[in-house]
Amino acid sequence: MVSQHLQENLCRLWQRIERSCQRVGRQLQEVKLLAASKSRTPQEVEELRKLGQRLFGENRVQEAKAKIPLCSSDLEWHMIGHLQRNKVRHAVQIFDMVHSVDSVALAEELNRQSLLQGKHLRVLVQVNVSGESTKHGLTPESARALLERSNEWKHLEFCGLMTMAPYCEDPERARPWFRMLRQLRDTWQKELGLLLPELSMGMSGDLEPAVEEGATIVRVGTALFGPRVHADTDVGNNF
Numbered sequence: 001m002v003s004q005h006l007q008e009n010l011c012r013l014w015q016r017i018e019r020s021c022q023r024v025g026r027q028l029q030e031v032k033l034l035a036a037s038k039s040r041t042p043q044e045v046e047e048l049r050k051l052g053q054r055l056f057g058e059n060r061v062q063e064a065k066a067k068i069p070l071c072s073s074d075l076e077w078h079m080i081g082h083l084q085r086n087k088v089r090h091a092v093q094i095f096d097m098v099h100s101v102d103s104v105a106l107a108e109e110l111n112r113q114s115l116l117q118g119k120h121l122r123v124l125v126q127v128n129v130s131g132e133s134t135k136h137g138l139t140p141e142s143a144r145a146l147l148e149r150s151n152e153w154k155h156l157e158f159c160g161l162m163t164m165a166p167y168c169e170d171p172e173r174a175r176p177w178f179r180m181l182r183q184l185r186d187t188w189q190k191e192l193g194l195l196l197p198e199l200s201m202g203m204s205g206d207l208e209p210a211v212e213e214g215a216t217i218v219r220v221g222t223a224l225f226g227p228r229v230h231a232d233t234d235v236g237n238n239f
């Protein structure tokens, strides 16, 4: 049985994404919807799968390690939370992409484990564009420095950038941060000669400005599943 509210939420989300695309002349196919499934059950994941959703994101390796084997094997799983170096081995085993590369040491460890496991891992560099101290992610300067070295890590494919805007009631306040991420991407592509097609930005509350500013992956939890029950799985507290 497919739950009614998931179906309605999914439908409403795609309408929001579509309207944002229309406002700026983008194609709907340019945007991927990632279901942020932290604190959600495998049953909820499977219900979304029945509705066509294939891309899911988790914040904690432990939780993902328990959950992913209980779900259908045709799903794509991305790590979107802060990744500790001692969890990298498991992360490389279970994830198709890591959005949260936020240090040279983490890139080196991800590359080392990918080599050991004979894997090719897609990654994004997490940039803290707002400078908010509660957010993970590199300063723009450090992110650029990391990308300059990205060729050293042969088992990683650097696909783009990720950011989280500071929380605000008014989603328009997030727009400048999304625009900044896209501009950094455009600049670095040119200056460093890299291909960085992916911009992972925008969540339940601010996906419109994100899509309008060029997001290719929006990460949505509450607008899809409803409010989270556990306070400790809130955004930003995922250590």
Ligand SMILES: *Cc1c(COP(=O)(O)O)cnc(C)c1O
Pocket: 036, 038, 059, 080, 081, 164, 203, 204, 205, 219, 220, 221, 222, 223, 234, 235, 236, 238
């Ligand atoms: C939980 C989470 C999201 C989704 O947040 P919602 O506000 O529930 O849509 C997006 N990105 C990250 C990194 C998250 O941890």
